[in-house]
Amino acid sequence: MTSPWRRALPGVGRLVQSLAVMVVLSFLLFLLIDLMPGDPLDLMLATNPDASPADIARLKAQVGLDRPLLVRWSEWLVGLMGGELGISRLFAAPVGEVLMAPLGRTLVLMALALGLALAVAVPLAVAAAMAPRRPIDYLANLVAFAGISLPPFWLGLLLILLFAVTLGWLPAGGPAPPGSGIGATLAHLILPAITLAALQVGQYTRHLRAALIEVLRADHIRTARAKGLGRLAVVRRHALRLASLPVVTLLGLDLGLLVSGAVVTEAVFAYPGMGKLTYDAVMGNDYPLALATLMLGTALVLLGNVLADIALGLLDPRIGLEDGR
Amino acid sequence: MRVQGPLGRALARLARHRLAGVGAALLLLLVALVLARPLIAALLGTDAEAVDLLARGAPPSPAHPLGTDDLGRDLLLRLLAGGQVSLLVGLAGALGAGLIGALIGLVAGWREGWLDAALMRFTDGLLALPLLPLLIVLAAIDPGRVLPESWGMGPLVEVGRIVVLVALAGWPTTARLVRAATLSLKRREFVRAAEALGVPGPRIVLRHILPNAAAPLVVATTLTVGNVILLESALSFLGLGIRPPLATWGNMLSGGLETVWTAPLMVIAPGCLIFLTVMAVNFLGDGLHEALDPRGD
Secondary structure (H helix, E strand, C coil), rough: CCCHHHCCCCCCHHHHHHHHHHHHHHHHHHHHHCCCCCCCHHHHHCCCCCCCCCHHHHHHHHHCCCCCCCHHHHHHHHHHCCCCCCEEEEEECHHHHHHHHHHHHHHHHHHHHHHHHHHHHHHHHHHHHHHHCCCCHHHHHHHHHHHHHCCCHHHHHHHHHHHHHHHHCCCCCCHHHCCCHHHHHHHHHHHHHHHHHHHHHHHHHHHHHHHHHHCCCCHHHHHHHCCCCCCCCCCCCHHHHHHHHHHHHHHHHHHHHHHHCCCHHHHHHHCCCHHHHHHHHCCCCCCCHHHHHHHHHHHHHHHHHHHHHHHHHHHCCCCCCCCCC | CCHHHHHHHHHHEEEEEHHHHHHHHHHHHHHHHHHHHHHHHHHHCCCCCCHHHHHHCCCCCCCCCCCCCCCCCCCHHHHHHHHHHHHHHHHHHHHHHHHHHHHHHHHHHHHHHHHHHHHHHHHHHHHHHHHHHHHHHHHCCCHHHHHHHHCCCCCCHHHHHHHHHHHHHHHHHHHHHHHHHHHCCCCCCCHHHHHCCCHHHHHHHHHHHHHHHHHHHHHHHHHHHHHHHHHHHHHHHHCCCCCCCCCCHHHHHHHHHHHHCCCCCCHHHHHHHHHHHHHHHHHHHHHHHCCCCHHCC
16 A cells, blocks of 8 residues: 555656656747747837848847857746746836736636636536436536537627626726725626636536546445445545546646636736736737746646646546556 | 448437537538528628628618628628638638648557657647647747748638648647557557558558547547637637638627627627537537447447
8 A cells, every 4th residue: 555645756757757848848939939020129120210231130149139049049948947037028027027916816817717617517517417317417518518619708798798788797807906805806806707617617517427427337336325325425425536537637737728828818808917918928029028928838737737647646546657658 | 221330320329319419400500501691692682791881780670680790791691701711710620630630640659669759749748838829829920931922811821821720739639539549459450460461551550540540530520620610719809810801700709899889799699600600519529429439339
């Protein structure tokens, strides 16, 4: 018998692997950003008709844009190790400082959305799995399909139209003004959180229901029922733990995706989080900032995967990380 | 009538799947409507491009069953024209993703060894990149720097750009599924027998493995159609999708945002169509998944 923490130990190995993947991906991102139109100098020079080709070449050499991609990438990597991310062109401030506030706002939004998604999906999936092919199951199925089929910004718009414009219950968007109480802060968060949670509710309900139905057929569940445990108690104490495995994997994926993938939702609600920052950085040709936001998003996806793997090892004694893949 | 063979049994299972039936019927209806656009245009006596500046944002009337848009064009006909492009992009993007995914999955699963490891680590890496920000970067790349200048920026390049983008973003999932199927199939007796008979590798892959790996491929490709339509609309919303005057549901939706308070139908209608289409595709994909599962009977 190995202790659960021993089973989680190989996660450290996965972490190292993920770091290697990060380095490779960072090159890919660097290359992509380099392919984007207009380097920082083009923008500076576009406003200055007097610049001669010689001036341009001299300036490029000064900033280092004339050197090969690989050299610039490795220098950027070295800077990253020292916490040096460059200066944002749009905000005229160090990238690290620019990132902080939006990251915090997005994390709050993400936590709320995930909590909301689980609060809806888990009871729904349990109810559906306990009564397959009954009305509640069909309802769960419909909710799940609707959740994964809704265009997120459209849902956001409909919510604004209904709750902000027609009913006037909630603000239409934007962050809560500084210094406002917890009530106002929550009011500004609730519509974006619902919009983000819709997709998650769909995914979690589908996977959890399918896994629960599978698990409820297992022998140890029949044993638990035979010894007189009630149906709900069986689900709560025995089935949910095993059936939660696919959802844990999804949660790991969503950790990263929600931080950077909320671009659209944050745009609809004018919520100044990481998604909007990424978009502004890419559109505004702010290379250092765009690179940093993309790298952060990628790192969070990888971290989410590793965390999910560790959690799976803790939840399910049959899974060993060594022979995982 | 008794249907025979695995394909017949799968079709029979699909026919029994109620949601898949609803999905297929919805999709057929949408395609029929889109194809009938010239007919409907003739009936209404106008077409999707006809601008009527005196009747901008008009409410529904007999002449314009869904009213008009911000330039006085018939909204119903615009929706059908947009549907043509959106459905085409969805289908082409999904087929492209399926093709790349199948190719890489088959090669990786068949060859195994270092090639498999390299291809799969690459696939994992792509899956780890945040999709939408990546698409934003890709969409911001100037096609002029990658394509020959003579290609210009016609509607075909415009649509092709989006199809390539979503196909590039969509293949990794398919590749993983096809690789897993290939790995398990190549250890089966019939494949070993073909090898023992001296059938060349590529022929075994195409004739024996691909048809048997078709089930996950078909399901994944079907589901991708829906995702592609959603992605296209998200890109349009961010101003990076297919640009007007070529209509898509995505750019109609984002175009209607400016007048959403006075003419909400311009936003609600294309959104409804995207939602219905994606839902129908997902129903169908779910039905196919169950129908093609050999454990189904």
